[in-house]
Amino acid sequence: MTVADTPLSWHRATTDTRGRHEAITVSRLPVSVIAVSAAMGVLIVAAAYTAGRLGAASSAWADRTYWLGQAFIVVPIAVRLLGRRALTSGETVTLITVLTVAEYLVIVCYSPTGFTFVDELEHWRGTVDILQTGKLFTVNYMLPISPDYPGLEEVTSALASITGLSIFTAGLIVAGVAHLLFVWVLYVLFREFSGSYRVAGVAVLCYATNVHFASFDSMFVYQTLALPFFGLTLLATWRLPALEAPGQRVGWLTVAVLAIAATVVTHHVTSYVLAATLFVISLAELLMRGWRTAAWAAVLALLSAVAAAGWLVFAAPGTWAYLQPFAAGTLDSLRAFFAGGHASAPPSADPLGNQVLAAGAVLIMAVLLPVGWWQVWRRYRNQPWVVVAAIVSVSWYVIVAIRFTVADGSELAGRASTFTYVPAALIDALALVHLVGVAVHRRVRSMAVPVLVGVLMLMFDGLANGWPPFWERLPGPYQVAGSERSVGPEEIVAARWTLSALGPGNRFATDLGSFSVLGSYGYQNPLQDVAYLYTSPTFTAQAQAQGLRYIWVDQRLSQSLPASGQYFTDDPNAGKYTRPLPEADLQKFNQSAGLARIYDSGNIVIYELAEP
Amino acid sequence: MKRQADLAITAAVAVLACAAAALGAPVAVTAVLGIALLVAPGYLLGQLLFGSRIADLERVAVVTGLALCVPILAGLLLYAFGLPLHRAAWLGLLAGATLIGDLALLLRRRGGPATPLSWHRAAGRLPVPHVVAFGAAVVIVVCAVGLARVGAAIQHYPGFTQLWLAHPNENADTADLGVGNHEGKTMRYRLVLKRNGRTAATWNLTLANGQTWQRSPAYSGGIAAYLYTLPDLAQPYRYVAINGNGAPGS
Numbered sequence: 001m002t003v004a005d006t007p008l009s010w011h012r013a014t015t016d017t018r019g020r021h022e023a024i025t026v027s028r029l030p031v032s033v034i035a036v037s038a039a040m041g042v043l044i045v046a047a048a049y050t051a052g053r054l055g056a057a058s059s060a061w062a063d064r065t066y067w068l069g070q071a072f073i074v075v076p077i078a079v080r081l082l083g084r085r086a087l088t089s090g091e092t093v094t095l096i097t098v099l100t101v102a103e104y105l106v107i108v109c110y111s112p113t114g115f116t117f118v119d120e121l122e123h124w125r126g127t128v129d130i131l132q133t134g135k136l137f138t139v140n141y142m143l144p145i146s147p148d149y150p151g152l153e154e155v156t157s158a159l160a161s162i163t164g165l166s167i168f169t170a171g172l173i174v175a176g177v178a179h180l181l182f183v184w185v186l187y188v189l190f191r192e193f194s195g196s197y198r199v200a201g202v203a204v205l206c207y208a209t210n211v212h213f214a215s216f217d218s219m220f221v222y223q224t225l226a227l228p229f230f231g232l233t234l235l236a237t238w239r240l241p242a243l244e245a246p247g248q249r250v251g252w253l254t255v256a257v258l259a260i261a262a263t264v265v266t267h268h269v270t271s272y273v274l275a276a277t278l279f280v281i282s283l284a285e286l287l288m289r290g291w292r293t294a295a296w297a298a299v300l301a302l303l304s305a306v307a308a309a310g311w312l313v314f315a316a317p318g319t320w321a322y323l324q325p326f327a328a329g330t331l332d333s334l335r336a337f338f339a340g341g342h343a344s345a346p347p348s349a350d351p352l353g354n355q356v357l358a359a360g361a362v363l364i365m366a367v368l369l370p371v372g373w374w375q376v377w378r379r380y381r382n383q384p385w386v387v388v389a390a391i392v393s394v395s396w397y398v399i400v401a402i403r404f405t406v407a408d409g410s411e412l413a414g415r416a417s418t419f420t421y422v423p424a425a426l427i428d429a430l431a432l433v434h435l436v437g438v439a440v441h442r443r444v445r446s447m448a449v450p451v452l453v454g455v456l457m458l459m460f461d462g463l464a465n466g467w468p469p470f471w472e473r474l475p476g477p478y479q480v481a482g483s484e485r486s487v488g489p490e491e492i493v494a495a496r497w498t499l500s501a502l503g504p505g506n507r508f509a510t511d512l513g514s515f516s517v518l519g520s521y522g523y524q525n526p527l528q529d530v531a532y533l534y535t536s537p538t539f540t541a542q543a544q545a546q547g548l549r550y551i552w553v554d555q556r557l558s559q560s561l562p563a564s565g566q567y568f569t570d571d572p573n574a575g576k577y578t579r580p581l582p583e584a585d586l587q588k589f590n591q592s593a594g595l596a597r598i599y600d601s602g603n604i605v606i607y608e609l610a611e612p
Numbered sequence: 613m614k615r616q617a618d619l620a621i622t623a624a625v626a627v628l629a630c631a632a633a634a635l636g637a638p639v640a641v642t643a644v645l646g647i648a649l650l651v652a653p654g655y656l657l658g659q660l661l662f663g664s665r666i667a668d669l670e671r672v673a674v675v676t677g678l679a680l681c682v683p684i685l686a687g688l689l690l691y692a693f694g695l696p697l698h699r700a701a702w703l704g705l706l707a708g709a710t711l712i713g714d715l716a717l718l719l720r721r722r723g724g725p726a727t728p729l730s731w732h733r734a735a736g737r738l739p740v741p742h743v744v745a746f747g748a749a750v751v752i753v754v755c756a757v758g759l760a761r762v763g764a765a766i767q768h769y770p771g772f773t774q775l776w777l778a779h780p781n782e783n784a785d786t787a788d789l790g791v792g793n794h795e796g797k798t799m800r801y802r803l804v805l806k807r808n809g810r811t812a813a814t815w816n817l818t819l820a821n822g823q824t825w826q827r828s829p830a831y832s833g834g835i836a837a838y839l840y841t842l843p844d845l846a847q848p849y850r851y852v853a854i855n856g857n858g859a860p861g862s
Contacts, residue, residue, distance in 0.1 A: 032745035039752035046756040050763030093669055098749075105753055109760035134696025136688070151684045154697070158683040161699040162629060162706065163646030164639040173647070177676060184673045225680065232677045235670075251661035255674060258681045265684060475764075490772045493794060501788060502780050596854040598778045608854075611782070 027085035031094045034076040038102040041072030046109040049475050057476025057485075066474060067460075073102045074459045081201045082432065082452055084440045092201035093187065099205070100183045103214040104176050110468065110475060114168050116484040117467075119143075120220040121520035123152055127167050130157040137315075141505060141526070142519030148316030151266030152222045171220040178225045179218035183207075185231030190426055192238055193385050196433070203429035209361070209458035210421040211414050215467035223418065226267030230274050232259040237278060237300055238385065241292035256300055264307045268319050271311075273419050275304035284388040293384070330412055334402070349565060349575065354464045361461035362400055364454045365428065369393055372427030375434050389423035396424045414466075471563045479513070480554070480580075481562030486513030494552075494604045495522030502550070509533050509543065510552040512562065512569050514604075518552060526552075528570040535573070537585055539592035543609060550598075551589060551607045558583040615721065618659070619714045622652040626707040626714075633703055649706050654679025656713030660720065682709060771795035774824075775803075775839045775850035779831050786828035787854065789837055793819035800842040801849075808834040816842070 048065035056062040077099050080087070111117070115124045122143040129138040129147075136150045146153075152174065160170035183204060191200035207213065218224055236256035243249045264271040278301030285294035312319050348355055373390050380386035399420050403413035432451060439447035464470070472485050479485040495517045498506070504523040509530035518524045533543060533551060543551070557567055558581050566574035567581065589595050589607045599606035629645040631637075658675040666674065686705050687697055695701050738746075774792035793799045798820050805813040812835075817825050829835070836853035 030742060030745070032742035032749075035749040036745050036752065039749035039756070042753050043756040043759065046760040046763070049760055053763045053767040055768075102753075105757065109757060111764075112757060112760040113764045130697055134698045134701070136691045136697065150688075154687040155680055155683050157697065158687065158702045158706070159646065159650055161697075161702045162633065162649055163643040165643055165646075174680075178680065181673055181676050181680075184669060185677075188670055188673060228673075228677055228680070232673065235673075248662065248665060251665075254661055255678070258685065259677060262681045262684050265688060475767075478769075489769050489794065493772075493774065493792070497774065497776065497792075501776065501778050596779075597852050598854065599774070599776045600850040600852050601772045601774045602850065603772065608778070 027080065027083065027087075029076060029080055029083075029085075031080070031091045031098075034080055034095065035098050037076045038073045038098045041069045041074075042102050042105045042109065044069030044072060045106050049109055052474030052476040055477070057474045062474055070106075070460070070463055073099070073106075074463075075456060078205060078452060078455050078459065081198075081205050082436055082448075082455060084436070084448070087198055087201070089197045092197045093184075096183055096187055096201055096204045097180065099208060100180050100218075101176075103208070104179060104218050107214065107218060108172060108176075111484060115171065115220060116487040117219060118483065118516035119216070120171070121487075121516045122146055123156075123220055123222065124167055124171065125520040125523065126150070126153040127156045127160070127171065130154070131160060131167070139505065141524060142516065145268070145316070145318055145322040146222060148318060149222055149266055149268060151262060152220070152225045155225065156220075175218060175220045175224050178228050181228040182217070182224075182231055185228055185235055186422065186425075189231065189235055189238065190429070192235075193383065193389070193426060194380075194430065199426075199429050199433050202432050203425045205455065206428040206432070206458070207421050207425035209455075209462040210417040210425075211462050211466040212418050213421075213462060213466070216414070217418055222267045223270055226263050226270035227418070229259040229263040229266065230270050230277075232256075233263065233274055233300065233304070234277065234281075237281065237293075237297050240296040241290070257303070260300065260304050260307055264304070264311045265315075268308075268312075268316070268323065269415075271304065271308040275301055275308055278304055280392065281385065281388055284384045284391075288382070288384045288387070290384050326412075330402075350465070351470055354470060357457065357461040357464050361458050364458055365396060365424070366400075368428045368431040368454075369396065369424065371431035371434065372429075375430040376427065380430075386426070389426045393420075393423040393427045395420045469564075478556070479563040480556050480560040481512040481564050481567045483513075483564065485563070487517055490601055490603055491517045492521050494599065494601055494606070495520075495524075497599065498522040498524055498550070498606070506549045507547050508550045508552055509548055511554055511557055511567050512564060512571070514552055514554060515569050524550075526569075528568070531568040531571050531573070534567065534581060534585060537582075537588060539588055539595070548609055550609070551595070553586050553589060553605045553607065555583075555586060555603050555605065557581045558586050616718065618655070619718055622656060622710050623714045625649055625652055626710040630703050630707050633699060649703075649710065650683070651675070651679045653682045653706060653709040653713055656710060656717055657682070659717055660713065682706070771797070773799065773801075773839065773841075773850060775837060775852055777835065777837045777852040777854055779854055785831055787831040787835065788826065789829055790824060790826040791817060791819065791839060792824040793821055796821055802840040802842055802845065804838045804840070805829055806836045806838070807832060 045066055046069075048062050048069060051057075051059070051062040051065065077095050081092070081095055115121050122140060123146060125142065126138070126140050126146050129140070130136065130150070130153050136154070137147045140147050156167060156170050156174050159165065159174060160167050163170065165173075186207060187197075187200050187204050190203040191197050194200060194203070210217075216223065217227060233256050236252045236259065239252045240249060240256070243252065260271075260274070263274055278297050282294050282297035282301055285291075285297060350358075372393070376386055376390040380390075395416075399413045399416050402409040402416075432455065435451050436448055438444070439451065468484060472479065472483055476485060478488050491514050495514070498508075498518065499522050502524075506524050508518055508522075508524045508526045510518050510526045511534070515526050518526050527546060527548065529546070530543075530548075532540070534553070534557065560580055561577055565577070567577070589605075590597060594610040596608040596610070597605060598608045625645060625648045629642070629649040632642050632645050654675045654677070657678045658671065662671070662674065664671075683702070683706070686709065687702075690701055690705060691697060772794050774790070774794070776790050777787055779787040789805065791801060791803060793801075798818065801817040801819065803815045803817060803825075804811055813829065815825075815827075819825060833855040835855070836851065838848040839850040840847075841849045
């Protein structure tokens with residue numbers, strides 16, 4: 001099947017009842033105009049962010065301005081991709097590029113002068129270490145596993161070194177390029193699988209509806225860089241069996257080997273998913289007697305697995321300890337769920353609008369996937385990769401079950417969506433293109449509108465329920481126990497003071513809001529299980545047993561409820577606070593024996609524990 | 613000669629990037645050359661592996677992916693051989709990889725099969741109105757990022773003053789005493805150092821915004837420091853205390 005020769009392309013059959021071709025070749029909405037609309041959307045969002053910074057972060061009109069800007073970005077692109085007008089391959093690529101770049105710039109505008117998100121600060125710290133010491137595998141107290149996967153920090157420190165750019169600017173370039181590269185590779189893969197660039201464009205649009213597309217998959221975090229290598233390996237696996245010339249085979253094999261190696265040293269989970277994906281493809285090809293593809297996929301799967309295992313054993317032995325609690329917690333919750341036990345997701349604190357969007361999106365996806373499977377059965381059942389995508393897309397239902405029924409399930413669901421949406425997006429696109437095609441053929445325009453509305457609902461669900469969360473949708477003044485809005489000058493100056501005055505790596509107690517600042521700018525070792533220190537009326541000796549050296553006390557914990565619902569990284573009362581912490585619980589440190597009050601900046605006070 | 617233009621350009625980028633770094637050229641120059649140098653090995657590797665046998669978007673993706681792979685994997689190798697990953701190492705690595713790639717590609721092309729980069733124009737030249745529209749889009753997003761940066765720069769944060777008294781090295785005879793003004797304006801302070809409840813020293817300080825003041829008083833048990841904002845001497849603005857209850861009023 002050749003590209004753009006898809007049976008699902010509705011343009012070939014747009015002949016009216018009297019046998020005349022309808023004039024549908026030229027769109028009244030050129031791609032260049034859509035690019036201007038998306039740029040305007042970014043500008044409107046930037047204006048909303050500025051309004052938030054100038055004191056309107058909680059105002060309804062600033063919030064609406066943000067969503068207006070997002071509509072300028074998303075709506076024209078969705079309309080054009082799903083519209084009945086002709087679309088060239090170049091236009092499709094331009095549309096998905098405009099979407100990806102515009103949403104990335106929205107993130108840049110949120111924190112335009114420096115990283116503020118916790119995961120980004122973790123990798124910023126790692127890059128600073130490489131630049132300062134020239135060494136890999138140095139200690140990172142906030143994310144101890146990240147130095148064992150130094151790919152992102154290597155590229156960023158290389159770029160910052162040779163260009164003289166700041167780590168922030170170099171990091172934005174690396175993350176942005178990696179994100180766009182992943183989208184392009186996804187597009188090429190979808191185009192190859194479906195034989196249609198229209199389906200491929202719609203599939204990328206569907207992929208962009210996942211809650212992490214505009215956040216964790218494009219931020220300065222190690223997964224962002226590993227994803228394009230994951231995609232390139234799949235592309236090489238797709239290309240290898242079809243090549244007859246040995247020269248080209250060597251080319252794609254080299255790409256595959258390098259991409260596998262880069263994936264393995266950049267991000268743990270992505271490398272495991274890559275190996276598993278290749279094994280599944282190999283198995284499917286084997287069952288469908290695609291011997292050559294099965295063989296190539298098996299070889300690359302084996303190579304991925306050996307490389308990932310080798311790295312795990314010899315270079316990153318801490319990976320298992322890092323992933324095990326997360327995996328064990330999820331398994332326990334699932335076990336309890338299937339046993340009819342007590343595990344359940346806590347009631348959502350999200351606004352009603354977000355919950356409605358989430359429920360609507362689940363409903364739409366749940367309907368679209370079976371329609372897509374039907375299309376796979378009708379048109380692609382001899383295409384093993386599409387069949388694999390159809391089978392693996394069932395995992396979307398599992399993820400939804402986890403999201404709504406398991407404690408901490410939303411985080412797992414969010415993280416998994418990066419991968420589960422790859423097959424699900426393709427199947428959704430097959431369904432959507434079929435539905436729009438039916439609407440065009442039968443001249444039932446009223447059917448096309450709900451399809452478009454459904455896709456837009458998916459898009460806005462991804463944005464509304466992604467990151468930043470509703471309580472930090474707009475940047476603004478300091479928030480107690482928040483995320484980006486808990487990173488301000490007073491916190492940064494205090495954290496830097498700890499590094500210069502106390503040295504690196506001291507064990508600190510701190511709240512959630514200051515955790516990332518202290519670990520990154522301060523290069524300290526903040527502990528997570530410290531809530532008891534702040535929530536009890538007396539100072540206990542348990543702090544000594546934890547090996548704590550310093551306690552960071554933000555007086556604002558007694559003035560506001562936590563924006564995130566929890567004051568501490570590991571907070572047993574998360575979501576249960578009805579009033580701020582008692583002031584006396586924070587003041588007790590002043591009267592406690594064995595504590596020295598060594599730093600005071602008004603809101604932030606630091607105490608030193610006497611050495612045992 | 614036209615066939616080898618890409619090799620000449622990449623070789624020139626490698627040499628110029630190293631020269632710019634050695635001469636301390638402005639960031640605007642090193643940034644452009646550095647980004648080109650990061651891409652060059654990926655481009656050359658792509659040429660060596662595929663020539664012009666893959667289509668445009670796929671080629672861009674492969675070249676970009678290879679360009680990102682080079683510093684990751686070669687950086688690991690350098691580190692394994694004991695080389696610290698400083699600027700010289702990265703420049704040497706990327707410039708070396710570029711020049712080796714140039715040489716390999718030159719030999720390959722003289723031998724026959726590999727062809728230089730040629731981008732297919734499937735749709736011909738873009739009409740002027742569309743070029744103008746895309747240009748306008750670029751200008752608008754530049755303005756958007758500029759607006760966001762201005763917004764971040766003018767965001768108002770409450771001012772604050774730091775006071776510290778630390779003794780991190782238990783063998784040291786002195787402590788670190790300091791004041792930092794981040795109030796957004798020049799401030800006048802009085803700093804009182806007490807030992808066992810008795811005033812041991814007093815300083816009147818005038819600090820501009822962003823200015824710090826530091827001393828190293830002798831360390832002994834029961835020292836505390838109280839900072840007042842003049843002319844208010846009734847309540848300390850900040851206080852710190854080591855080895856003793858230094859709370860005001862105690």
